[in-house]
Amino acid sequence: MADQNLLDVVIIGYGPVGQSLSILLGERGYDVAVFDRWPALYPLPRAVFHDHEIRRVFHAMGIGEDVESISQPSATYQWFNADWKTLVEIDWSAESISDGPVGYLFNQPSLEALLDRKAKSLPNVSVNQGWEAVELRQLPDCCEVVLKQGRMTDGTWLTTGETRTVRARYVVGADGANSFVRRSLGVTFEDLGFQEDWLVIDLKPNEGVKLDVPDIGQWCNPARPTTMVPGGPGYRRWEFMRLPHETLEDLQKPEKVWELLSPWVGPDRATLVRYAVYTFRSLIAETWRKSRVLLAGDAAHQMPPFMGQGMCSGLRDTWNLAWRLDLVLKGIASADLLDGYTPERRPQVRAVIDASIAMGKVVCISDPQEAAQRDEAYLSGQVPALPPFPGLTDGLIRADQNSAIGGIGGQLCVHGQVRNDGEVMRYDDAMPNGFHVIALDADPDLYLDEQARKVLALIGAQTIGITHDESRVAAGRVLFDVSGKYEAFFNEHGAKALIVRPDYYVFGAVGSLTELSGLVGMLAAGLALKAGHGAGQDCLASAQA
Template sequence: MTDTQTLDVAIVGYGPVGQTLSILLGARGYRVAAFDRWPSLYPLPRAVFHDHEIRRVFHAMGIGDDVAAISQPSARYQWFNAAWDTLVEIDWSAESISDGPVGYLFNQPLLEALLDGKARAQRSVEINQGWEVTALVQHDNHCELQLRHGVMRDGQWTPDGQTRTVRARYVIGADGANSFVRKAVGISQEDLGFQEDWLVVDIQPNPGVTLDVPDIGQWCNPARPTTMVPGGPGYRRWEFMRLPHETIDDLQQPAKVWELLSPWVHPGNASLVRHAVYTFRSLLASQWRQGRVLLAGDAAHLMPPFMGQGMCSGIRDAWNLAWRLDLLLRGIATDALLDSYTAERLPQVRAVIEASIAMGRVVCIADAEAAAVRDAAFLAGEVPPLPPFPGLAGGAVSTGYGVQGIAGQLGVHGQIEDGGRTARFDELVPPGFQVIALDADPGAFIDADAAALLTRLGARTLGVTTDPSKVRPGRVLRDVSGRYARFFAEHGVRLIVVRPDYYVYGGVSDPAQLPALLAHLADALALAPAPYRRMAA
């Protein structure tokens, strides 16, 4: 069967990354079809952590409150030595730049069910489960996918003889670590050098049971490096490193699982949800675009879990791609805009992987002498803290004009008040390109060319202020907590341009520089020629 329509975007893979991109593009009205080999959503936990930036994405998709109901704010992330001395603490409960704590713990099957429901509610989105891609061919103006359908028989995916051909202007490979899409277009991977086997165990304590266990911790015990973390409300997870003398089969025996859990939990007070050995690896695709095909999520990158950034990084990919594809499919930008996708995402993800590896190498020490040296260095304060979370160092950010140091940073988010209503910024101001000035209406600094660009992008201009005398309903909004004033002061700017993904394109210290900053933005977006308009007689 050959589908007669040409889709705007075909998404291969329907985990959280494919689901997110389906929602973001479907909400904009694009013809999207998602395909996944498995006939149903994966029913067992995998990822358990998302950070404040990803919570903002969920709010933007209209499921922020729903996600809050199935997650819990993070506590401090503590690392202990074998004697339970604290080696390091990372305060994931602290207030973040995004108007909430740094991190949250959740149950992935519940999250995927939410995302699936939201994706299916988009009228222009088609969800196809049980369909495996068998061939991918690129043409000048579209891609062609060959697919076959399968069902589960005796625990195995089995083709049932149905096939179809699908055409799409663009294809996104969000099909996991063994990505067919990545291999089909010949994109290579770089191995960054980390590989360890860990047993991952999820349990559900019985009602009323309270476990004596650190809320979020790494027990850096050379006898058995161990991770302990909530698995979302009502669940707990342990991860145990495989020791050199053990086999994977050794670790996967139920009796061995309960033996490892025995210091904290036993079959009488909890049930085993699942257990499996995973190989934690560090892989990075060499490029994330090949013509009309782009990669996202585990198809583009794999990382150790010690920063909780695997799923988060994949959702950032989808978030980054959505606004680019929107400009492209609306005819506002040329497809050269897709070239900066790799330039932005790959360096940021590389930095996150390298930090995750560094953390993993602290944890994954199974030699007592080496662990003693590590412990002494941490307890003496000789180990520098982890670097701050990386922003964007290249791509569509203004690193060559304006105040340096703010371009590519995640923008601030907080409570604002307008017309007597106080709410989150993203509840009062629709998403998209934004020009935000401190203590002023940026409209006063816009010339004709800047106005034409902002109109074409559908951008919004507004001011924020802590000074009640400068508030102008609908134009200059009250900065309720002073977050925006502090952010502007910290970076030495009076005006910023923010992208649809909440990253700062650039900032200037003098609002009169806005037209020049916007001219640089126009170049960075690889805009298509403006449509010709006949002059009135």
């Protein structure tokens, strides 16, 4: 069966990454179809952490308050040696640049249920579960995806024999580590060298049970490196590294699971939710785009879990892709805009993987002598502090302000509470998502020339002032900076105005408002803007012939 209509985007994979991209594109009005091999959502926990940046993305999808109801703010992330002496502390409970704590813990099935409900509520998003992609073809003006239907029978996926073909202007592979889309493109993974087997256990303590365990921590004990974290409200997770003498089969016996948990909890005090052995890897695809097909999430990268950034990185992919596809599908920008996706996302993810590997090497030491040397280095202060979270270092940022050289371009922009016309709210709730021109203590509209205004109107940009000076407030035009965070951010970077992208990263800044129109011109040059709106009609006509 061949579907005759030409979709805007087909997404292969319906985990959190595919779900989120379908929402972000669906809410922008695009015709999206998402397909997943499995007939139902995966019911067991996997990811447990999202950070402050991803919290903003959830709010942008309209599910922020729902996600907060199934999450809990993180405590300080602590790393202990075998004697429970603190080696490292990362304060994930501290105030972040995005307003609120750095991190949050959640239960993935609960999150996926929220994302699923939101995606299926959008009339232009078609969710198709139980359909496996088996063939992908790129034509001059669109893509064709051949799918076959299947169902679960006695725990095995079996095809029903029904097939269908769908056509779309773009295809995104969000189909996980064994991605069919990536393999179809012939894209290879670069192996960054980390590989360890860990037993992951999720359980639910019985009502009223309080466990004597660090809230969120790594026990860097060479006898058994161990991770202990919340699994979202009401859940706990342990992860145990496989030791050199153990087999995978050894770790997956129920009696072994309870033996490992016995210092903290027994079967009389908690119920096992699931346990499984995972191989933590460090892999990154060589490219994330080939013409009309793009990769996102685990299809493009995999990393050790020690920074909690696996799912977060996948959601950053979708957040980056959504605004690019928006401008391309509207015909405002040429497809060249998509060329910036890999150069932006890959270096940032590579830096996160490298940091995760470095942290993993601290944890995954099973030799007592090596562990003693590590402990001495950390306890004596010989180890430098962790570097700040990486920004963007390529792509659509002002080149001479690149975050790689300490500039503001590519840094995540500040977010906080503002007051507008007497009402205090999140800045993101006060202003619709998109490109933002923000000026300190002034209305930026007063400093834009006609050409800059045309560019900003074309891309749907917002212009707004923000101030911590009550005398400069103007309802709807210059908002009051409730916490003073914006004023501090601008002053730190010597900025009087800046342009923020739809994914909350700073394009660039100016030190004088008279330079603002020039900054808009730089943005326009980087956006590959074009006249008119493409429609893909040639592909549709040939498909119907």
